[in-house]
Structure formats: structure tokens, C-alpha cells
Amino acid sequence: MIDALLNAITPFNLALALFGVIAGTFIGALPGLSATMAVAVLVPFTFTMDPASGLIALGAVYTGAIYGGAYSAILVNTPGTPAAIATSMDGFPMAKRGDGDLAVTLSCLGSVVGGMVGALALLLLAPPLSQVALAFGPVEYFWLAIFGLSLIATLSRGNTVKGLVGGAIGLILSCVGSAVVGGDVRFTFGQTPLLGGIPVIPALIGLYCIPVLIDLVIKKEAHLERRAEAVSGFRFTEAVGLMLRSKFNLFRSAVLGTAVGILPAAGGSVAGLIAYSEAKRTSKKPEEFGHGATDGVIASEAANSATVGGGFIPTLVLGIPGTPPDAIILGALLVQGIRTGPQLFTQQADIVYTFVFGLIIGTLFMLPTGLIIGRYAFRLIVSVPKTVLAPSIALLTVIGSFAIESNTVHVVIMVVLGVFGWLIARVGFEASPIVLGLILGPIAEAGFVQAWLIGGAQGSIPAMFFGRPLSLAIIFMIVLTLASPALVNWRRGRMQEKGATP
Amino acid sequence: MSASPNRPVGISAPDIIAAAIALTFGAYALYEARTMSDLGAVFPVTAAIVLIAGATAILALGFMRPANRQTAPPTEWKRFAYAVITLFAWAVLLKPLGFVITSALGMLAITLAARREPMAAKAAALHALNGIILIGAFYAVMRYLLKIAVP
Numbered sequence: 299m300i301d302a303l304l305n306a307i308t309p310f311n312l313a314l315a316l317f318g319v320i321a322g323t324f325i326g327a328l329p330g331l332s333a334t335m336a337v338a339v340l341v342p343f344t345f346t347m348d349p350a351s352g353l354i355a356l357g358a359v360y361t362g363a364i365y366g367g368a369y370s371a372i373l374v375n376t377p378g379t380p381a382a383i384a385t386s387m388d389g390f391p392m393a394k395r396g397d398g399d400l401a402v403t404l405s406c407l408g409s410v411v412g413g414m415v416g417a418l419a420l421l422l423l424a425p426p427l428s429q430v431a432l433a434f435g436p437v438e439y440f441w442l443a444i445f446g447l448s449l450i451a452t453l454s455r456g457n458t459v460k461g462l463v464g465g466a467i468g469l470i471l472s473c474v475g476s477a478v479v480g481g482d483v484r485f486t487f488g489q490t491p492l493l494g495g496i497p498v499i500p501a502l503i504g505l506y507c508i509p510v511l512i513d514l515v516i517k518k519e520a521h522l523e524r525r526a527e528a529v530s531g532f533r534f535t536e537a538v539g540l541m542l543r544s545k546f547n548l549f550r551s552a553v554l555g556t557a558v559g560i561l562p563a564a565g566g567s568v569a570g571l572i573a574y575s576e577a578k579r580t581s582k583k584p585e586e587f588g589h590g591a592t593d594g595v596i597a598s599e600a601a602n603s604a605t606v607g608g609g610f611i612p613t614l615v616l617g618i619p620g621t622p623p624d625a626i627i628l629g630a631l632l633v634q635g636i637r638t639g640p641q642l643f644t645q646q647a648d649i650v651y652t653f654v655f656g657l658i659i660g661t662l663f664m665l666p667t668g669l670i671i672g673r674y675a676f677r678l679i680v681s682v683p684k685t686v687l688a689p690s691i692a693l694l695t696v697i698g699s700f701a702i703e704s705n706t707v708h709v710v711i712m713v714v715l716g717v718f719g720w721l722i723a724r725v726g727f728e729a730s731p732i733v734l735g736l737i738l739g740p741i742a743e744a745g746f747v748q749a750w751l752i753g754g755a756q757g758s759i760p761a762m763f764f765g766r767p768l769s770l771a772i773i774f775m776i777v778l779t780l781a782s783p784a785l786v787n788w789r790r791g792r793m794q795e796k797g798a799t800p
Numbered sequence: 801m802s803a804s805p806n807r808p809v810g811i812s813a814p815d816i817i818a819a820a821i822a823l824t825f826g827a828y829a830l831y832e833a834r835t836m837s838d839l840g841a842v843f844p845v846t847a848a849i850v851l852i853a854g855a856t857a858i859l860a861l862g863f864m865r866p867a868n869r870q871t872a873p874p875t876e877w878k879r880f881a882y883a884v885i886t887l888f889a890w891a892v893l894l895k896p897l898g899f900v901i902t903s904a905l906g907m908l909a910i911t912l913a914a915r916r917e918p919m920a921a922k923a924a925a926l927h928a929l930n931g932i933i934l935i936g937a938f939y940a941v942m943r944y945l946l947k948i949a950v951p
Contacts, residue, residue: 459861462850463818463822463854465850466822466848466850466851467825467847467851469843469844469847470829470844470847470848472843473843473844477836477840480837480839482836482837482840484832485832514914515879515880515913515914516876516879685911685915686930688910688914689906689907692886692906693907693934693938696903697942701942704948706891706894709894710888712891713884713887713890716887724814725817726814726818727818735847742843743842743843746843747839750839
């Protein structure tokens with residue numbers, strides 16, 4: 299292991315890690331240019347490197363891109379990557395009240411801690427943890443997606459009914475196109491381009507970014523507040539103090555992120571939302587969430603960055619990619635002649651451990667680079683006039699929705715959903731429940747249909763859905779999540795009664 | 801949930817519109833689900849039921865809640881229409897006119913929509929420079945680095 303560490307800290311590998319984190323941060327910050335795309339672009343360049351160096355570069359880009367998504371989530375209310383959806387819920391309100399610099403610093407620190415927990419889990423616990431991924435069948439994915447949808451009750455700010463209706467609209471949108479199983483063509487209005495469904499990234503850009511753009515154009519007020527008092531530096535000490543106060547939330551979110559990262563197809567967006575929901579559920583001040591709660595930013599960023607290390611566990615040990623970028627890195631591994639599997643940690647330990655140490659170094663590089671880039675990004679966004687910011691954001695939305703599949707229809711879908719999102723926001727619907735329904739709908743439906751068919755073949759559908767220990771554990775979490783607002787209110791009432799009793 | 805005795809009850813226009821949107825989506829999903837297979841219809845029908853129940857709940861809660869008399873600041877619908885038409889035109893013309901021309905025209909139109917005061921020549925030049933740099937940089941990145949087929 300010492301040899302691997304020494305190999306990871308050669309000047310070339312250190313430079314690769316630094317470059318990778320910076321490049322990934324910039325790509326992740328641009329809405330539509332996802333972590334997957336950042337990793338995919340770099341793959342051909344790594345073929346000329348030795349396997350460990352190539353993997354370090356890919357891991358660093360991936361790490362940086364997941365973190366970079368936080369910038370646009372905080373500063374323009376548009377998650378740069380789906381993993382940053384939960385970050386925007388409190389990051390943008392913080393930026394609006396003039397604390398964008400603090401939000402960026404918190405997101406950086408949260409990402410570093412989350413990334414380190416994920417990477418250390420990969421280093422120390424990879425083989426046993428990978429078995430968790432194998433224990434998940436279709437029915438567990440179905441319940442996990444339902445768990446994600448149940449978070450709408452927690453995530454809705456003010457109006458739970460409208461949150462649930464928004465989630466159902468998202469589910470309908472997720473059904474557009476050809477059905478997962480059976481091939482039913484649904485809600486396409488006879489339009490061939492809709493057969494493939496509503497693309498997630500253009501939908502994300504439309505629902506989050508276009509309303510901000512329209513508001514920029516039609517409102518007189520400044521996009522973000524400037525703090526009345528001059529604050530110099532990164533607000534690092536203040537952020538560290540908040541992190542220490544929120545240390546349990548921080549580590550719980552990092553562990554949750556690692557665990558969700560291990561599950562194939564779940565990814566950073568689910569991890570961030572689950573950690574955010576848990577942070578809100580257990581907070582003493584849940585009413586602050588959605589209005590600039592620092593704990594929300596910490597939870598989301600620690601969790602989504604932890605999915606990087608977590609996702610590599612099934613990728614390296616089982617050959618099952620935990621997230622889309624992992625799938626690309628798995629392909630790069632195969633091209634380099636590395637065979638994944640439990641034997642990888644013994645037969646090619648030098649490469650694997652060099653890569654893991656490279657991932658840890660890349661995560662540590664995220665601290666200075668993230669703080670510096672974040673500071674200037676915030677200053678830039680605050681000081682740029684609307685007449686520059688609005689057209690620049692408009693250009694980014696068009697590029698982001700077009701670039702994924704070079705498809706101009708996606709730009710039209712993005713604009714349609716964006717205008718729809720702005721209009722329904724005026725009657726109290728928020729983007730997040732719709733996006734949640736859109737992202738989790740296909741996972742839930744595929745899991746449901748597969749579990750139904752398997753259960754039918756085995757002769758007991760109820761046993762399939764309610765008879766497995768992991769399923770029951772997730773169902774318990776769903777019940778807990780749905781009941782928690784009522785439980786919190788009941789506990790508060792009891793405490794007030796006790797306080798009122800002389 | 802009961803209304804405060806000091807405030808009048810009455811459903812607000814946003815709640816009526818929200819319920820109408822939910823009902824429309826729900827009714828359409830149920831109508832379309834008639835032609836789907838049993839398994840293919842499970843999720844659309846479930847979502848439709850949630851939408852219709854949600855619409856009913858929004859209306860019921862709206863009638864029970866105290867009326868919200870807060871008035872929202874007036875919307876500048878002219879600027880809204882201008883921005884939306886620009887975005888749609890940008891999306892539709894991207895393929896026939898190409899990335900560079902539509903982006904230049906789109907950025908110019910959005911700048912004009914967001915502008916509230918006359919712009920000095922120097923400021924206009926700086927805005928133009930910003931547009932040229934952004935469009936040029938992204939065109940180069942997409943075309944030569946990401947190998948994206950840009951129209």
C-alpha cells in the first residue's frame with residue numbers, strides 16, 4: 299500500500315489530479331455538461347497513460363464535476379449536474395440573501411468531507427460493501443424510488459398537497475414515450491421525437507434555469523443581494539464553525555451518500571435528496587429548510603460527493619457500475635486490460651490502490667481549487683449586470699440541452715418545460731417535486747414491473763413486494779419519512795404543553 | 801384546518817388554476833391509459849389518481865383556509881412574451897440558421913429584453929465582446945474538444 303501511495307504522489311500524477319479537479323469543476327458548473335460528459339471526453343486521452351495515471355485523471359475529473367454542479371445550483375438556482383438538485387434548495391436562498399460566498403465555501407467543505415468518506419470506504423471496505431449492491435433486486439429498487447418520491451412530503455416548502463401534485467406531474471412526464479416493459483407508446487401526441495421520452499438534463503435545465511432567466515428579464519430587482527457589510531476572504535472560519543456544529547449531519551450524509559453510491563442506478567441526485575431529507579427531518583429548525591439552511595447545503599454536498607467513492611465499490615469489485623460516469627470508467631479499465639472483480643484488489647493491487655490514493659488526493663485538491671474558483675464565481679455573478687447575465691445564462695441553457703445528444707428537439711423541450719415551470723410556479727408549484735418524479739419514475743416503474751412479473755412467475759406477488767427483509771427496511775423508512783412531519787408537530791405540542799404547565 | 805375568525809375565507813385564483821392544471825393532467829392521463837396494457841397503465845393511472853385527489857384537496861383546503869389578500873407585484877407580461885418568443889425562436893431556428901447566428905441573435909434579443917436603461921456605446925461594445933467570446937469559446941469547445949456536431 300505504501301508503494302501505491304508513493305506512486306500516487308509522483309509529480310505527474312499530482313499534476314493530473316490537480317488538472318482533473320479544475321477541469322471537472324468548470325465542466326460540472328455548466329448546466330447540461332454533466333460529470334458523465336466530463337469523464338467521457340477525457341477517456342481517449344488516458345489511453346496513452348499508464349493505467350493508474352489514467353484512472354487518477356478520470357477520478358479527479360469526476361470528483362471535480364460532481365462538486366462543480368454546486369456553483370450554478372447556488373448562484374443561479376440551476377443544478378450544474380442532477381447531483382446538485384438538493385443543493386439549490388437552500389444554496390440559492392442563501393445566495394439571494396447575500397450569503398452565496400458562505401454557501402460556496404460550505405459546499406466545498408462538505409464535498410471534501412463527503413468525498414473523503416466515500417474514498418476511504420472504497421479503500422477499506424470495498425469487498426464487503428459490494429455485497430450490498432448484489433442484495434438489491436428489482437423490488438428493492440422500486441421501494442427505493444418510492445422512498446425517493448416520499449421525500450416530496452419533506453421537500454415541499456409550505457404546501458405538501460401541491461408538492462405531491464407536482465410529483466405526480468413529474469411521474470406523468472416520466473411516462474412519456476415508449477414504456478419500460480411492454481412497449482406501450484404513452485403521451486407522445488403522435489410526435490416521433492417524444493418516443494424516447496422526456497430527456498432528464500434538458501428538463502432539469504428548463505424547469506430550474508428558464509424560470510430564473512425569465513425573472514431576470516422581467517424583474518427590476520438585482521439577481522442576488524450584496525451583503526451590506528463588506529466580508530473579505532472565503533468566510534472559511536465561519537464555514538468551519540458551521541460544519542463542526544453540524545458534524546453529525548455531515549457524517550451521516552457522507553455515509554448515506556456512500557451507501558446510495560454503491561447501488562447501481564441510484565446516483566448523486568438520489569443521495570443528495572435522501573441526505574437533505576434526513577437533515578431536515580432530524581433538524582431542530584426544519585422550517586428553515588428551503589429558506590437558506592446551511593445544514594441543507596452541507597447534507598446535499600457531502601452526500602453527492604460521497605457517491606463518487608461509493609460508486610467505485612461495485613464498479614471495481616463486481617464490474618457493476620454504480621453511476622453513469624463509473625460505467626465509462628469501467629470501459630476505460632477494460633481497454634487498459636484491467637479485469638474487474640474481487641481478485642482485482644489482490645492481483646492488480648498496485649493499480650487499484652494507486653487509483654484510490656489518487657482519488658483521495660484529488661478530493662483534497664478540491665479544497666483550495668474549489669474555494670478559489672467559488673470565491674471568484676460568486677463575485678462575478680453578483681457584480682455582472684443583468685444585461686450580461688441573462689443572455690449568458692440563455693446561451694448556457696441552449697448549449698446544455700443541445701450538447702448531450704446533439705439534438706435540437708431537446709432545446710425545444712427545454713424551453714417548453716421552462717415556460718411551463720415558470721407559469722406553474724406562479725400558482726404555487728415548485729420544480730423539485732416535478733424533477734423528482736421525472737427522475738425516479740422510470741426507476742420505480744422498471745422495478746415495479748419486473749418485480750410484478752417475477753412475483754407472478756413465483757406464484758406470490760405480495761411476498762415479492764412485502765416479504766423481503768431489505769424491502770421491509772425501506773418500507774419502514776418510507777413510513778418514517780411520511781409520518782415525521784406529524785411526529786415532529788406532536789412532539790412540539792407535547793413540549794409546549796409541558797412548558798406551559800407550571 | 802379551520803379559518804381564523806378574524807380573516808375571511810375564500811379560495812384564491814392561484815389555487816383554482818393549480819387545481820385546474822392538476823385536473824387537466826389527471827383527466828388526460830386517465831383518458832390515454834384506456835389504450836395501454838395493464839402493466840403499462842399502472843403508473844399513469846396511479847399518477848392520475850394522485851392528481852385528481854390533489855386537485856380536490858387544493859380546492860377543499862382553499863375554501864377552508866383564510867383568504868390570502870397579499871397582492872403580487874405586477875408582472876411585465878410584455879417582457880415575458882418577448883423573452884419566451886425569443887427562446888422559442890432560438891430553439892426552432894437553431895438547426896436551419898446554425899449555432900453561431902441563432903446564438904448571436906438570441907443573446908442580442910435577450911439583452912434588449914433585460915435592458916432597462918439606454919446603453920452607452922462603450923457598454924454596448926463590451927456586451928458585444930462578451931457575446932462574441934462566449935459564443936466563440938463554446939463553439940470551439942463543442943466542435944473541437946467535445947466533438948459535438950454543432951449545426
